[in-house]
Amino acid sequence: MLATLENAYGQHFESRLLQEITQVGAYRDLRAGAVLFESGQFVTQIPLLLEGNIKILREYEDGGSLLLHYIEKGDAGSMLMTHCWGTKASEVKAVAELDSRMIMIPKRQAQQWMSQYADWQRFILSNHALRMRQIVGRLEATAFGMLEKNVWEYLREKSRIHQKNTLSLTHDQIARELKSSRVVVSRILKKLEGQQQLSLHRSKIVLNT
DNA sequence: ACATTAATTGTGT
């Protein structure tokens, strides 16, 4: 267990902290599609991913949801973290997209370690900054009508995460995660296909390398 | 092999 943790977080943390993580952390296993936190729940633990990934979504009244970011091996759960510090119920849902393994850290230590371990503080803050830039970038693209950039980056990220350049996705699924509409996504994809960036098939998109 | 149907994708307004 310590070895796997070292592999995932060894670059970030000194060994004393790694040691302590194995003591206070609880191992957890999620199958693809399993929910870690529902929106509205209180976040009392944050995951450190060993394998797989967690998808963080914001949910809306209309039943739709917007993909905010992923948590992967070596990441901190940025959006979950913000809820962990506050006293309000979570406004996001966390779902495993792949089969995943993780260590859950209780809120207590996550907070305490901020002052106790420089490594932890640096890790949390720099990871959070990274996510914020990513999310702001996407909102910016949306605000300025540069949806093409969003769709392209979304596909690249999916491809990286699933380790495949053939993605089994319908235009509608993409539209729902990006909170856009199917027609818009179809048109953007057609354009990208024209630029030889990818090829389209029924329920399947192949990215050109 | 052909027809039927449902889902997905494409396009004009």
Next chain:
DNA sequence: ACACAATTAATGT
């Protein structure tokens, strides 16, 4: 955004 057309994949006969 909506409506409709075209295409594709799956299924039954």
